[in-house]
Amino acid sequence: MEAYQVKRYGKNEKLHLSEIAKPVINDNEVLVEIHAASVNQIDAKIKSGEFKMVMPFKFPFTIGYDVAGIVTQVGAKVSKFKIGDEVYASCMGAFTEFIAIKENALALKPKNISMEEAASIPLVGLTAWQVLVEKGNLKKRQKVFIQAGSGGVGTIAIQLAKHLGAYVATTTSATNIDLVKSLGADLIIDYKTQDFETILKDYDLVLNSQDTKTLEKAIKILKPDGKAISISGPPDVDYAKEAGLNWLLKNVMRLLSFKIKKLAKKLHVHYSFLFMKPSGKHLDEITALIDAGIIRPVVDKVFSFTKTNDAMSYIEAGRAKGKVVIKVK
Numbered sequence: 001m002e003a004y005q006v007k008r009y010g011k012n013e014k015l016h017l018s019e020i021a022k023p024v025i026n027d028n029e030v031l032v033e034i035h036a037a038s039v040n041q042i043d044a045k046i047k048s049g050e051f052k053m054v055m056p057f058k059f060p061f062t063i064g065y066d067v068a069g070i071v072t073q074v075g076a077k078v079s080k081f082k083i084g085d086e087v088y089a090s091c092m093g094a095f096t097e098f099i100a101i102k103e104n105a106l107a108l109k110p111k112n113i114s115m116e117e118a119a120s121i122p123l124v125g126l127t128a129w130q131v132l133v134e135k136g137n138l139k140k141r142q143k144v145f146i147q148a149g150s151g152g153v154g155t156i157a158i159q160l161a162k163h164l165g166a167y168v169a170t171t172t173s174a175t176n177i178d179l180v181k182s183l184g185a186d187l188i189i190d191y192k193t194q195d196f197e198t199i200l201k202d203y204d205l206v207l208n209s210q211d212t213k214t215l216e217k218a219i220k221i222l223k224p225d226g227k228a229i230s231i232s233g234p235p236d237v238d239y240a241k242e243a244g245l246n247w248l249l250k251n252v253m254r255l256l257s258f259k260i261k262k263l264a265k266k267l268h269v270h271y272s273f274l275f276m277k278p279s280g281k282h283l284d285e286i287t288a289l290i291d292a293g294i295i296r297p298v299v300d301k302v303f304s305f306t307k308t309n310d311a312m313s314y315i316e317a318g319r320a321k322g323k324v325v326i327k328v329k
C-alpha cells in the first residue's frame, strides 16, 4: 500500500510517497481502510523535527494524525467493533491506505456527515473536549477565551463551549468574523486591529493556541483561580510526567514553563499545558454531539491523496479556516 512518509527532518522537506506493508493487527486492534485523513499543525511540527526530543521516530515513518474509514479486520479481543463499521480516530500514521488502531482509541463515525468531514474531527475535537470539559471543567455562564476561533481547534472549541453554556470570546481576523459568529462566538476580537488584553477581563478559562507573548497577555485576563490551558506550549513538568518523559526532559520542561508558572502564581491563577490523548470514549461523546446537530465540522479544503504535500503546505501557511482534509479513497 502507499504511504506519505518523512525521510528526513526539515521545515521545507516534502513527504515521500512510499510502498509499505499493510499493517498486521494485534488482538486489541482494528484494521481500518482509510477513506479520508486530515492534516494538523502537529504533522508540520513532526516533519520539521520540532518534536524529535519527545517523539523519537525511526526514519522513514508515516505521518498524519486523523482518519475516517471502514473496519476491515478485528483483533481477537476486540468487542466494540465489527467488519464494515464506519469509524474515526486520532492515530499517528494516517496518510496511507490502511491503519491498525487500538480499539480504545476508535469510535463510530457520526452518521450524518461524510468521511471527509469525519476525518476533520478527531484531533481537534479531542483537544477541545480535553481542554474545556476534562481539564477546564467549563460550566454554564462561565467566560472562556478561545484564541484563533477560525482555526481547526477554534472552530470546534467555540461550538463545544457554547453547548456547555459558556460565554465565548474569540480572536480572528476580519475575513473570518462571519465564520466564528456562525459557530456561536459571543465576543469577537479582530486580532489585527484590537488588543484583547484591553477588552477582556475576569475570564474563568483561556484556551491558548498561540505564542508565548500571547499567553503572557492572556493569563492576565483571568479572574483569581481562573485557568489558562495552553496547547501550543510551553510544556510543563506535569505533562512530562504524564508522557513518561525522562528526568532530563522533565527538567527541561520545568525550565521552559518556569516564567509562565511564576506569572500565574503572582496573579493567583493556574497554568497548565495539554497534549491531546487519543480516546474512543471522548470521541463517542463528540459523535453524539455531531449526530444531534450541536457540533458541525468545518472543512476548508479537500485535497486528493496525490496532493498530500499541497495539503501540508496549505496547513503550514497557517491560514486554514477550519480543517484541511485528504481524500484517500
Ligand SMILES: NC(=O)c1ccc[n+]([C@@H]2O[C@H](COP(=O)([O-])OP(=O)(O)OC[C@H]3O[C@@H](n4cnc5c(N)ncnc54)[C@H](OP(=O)(O)O)[C@@H]3O)[C@@H](O)[C@H]2O)c1
Residues within 6 Å of the ligand: 040, 041, 042, 045, 123, 124, 127, 147, 148, 149, 150, 151, 152, 153, 154, 171, 172, 173, 174, 175, 176, 191, 209, 210, 230, 231, 232, 274, 275, 276, 277, 315, 318, 319, 320, 321, 322
Ligand atoms: N497540544 C495539543 O494537543 C494540540 C492539539 C491541536 C493543536 N495544537 C496546536 O494549537 C495551535 C492551533 O492549531 P489549529 O489546528 O487550530 O491551527 P490552524 O487551524 O492551522 O490555525 C489557523 C487559523 O489560525 C488563525 N490565526 C493565525 N494567527 C492568529 C492570531 N495571532 N490570532 C488569532 N487567530 C490566528 C488563522 O486565521 P487568520 O487567517 O484570520 O489569521 C487561521 O484561521 C497549533 O500550534 C497546533 O500545533 C496543539
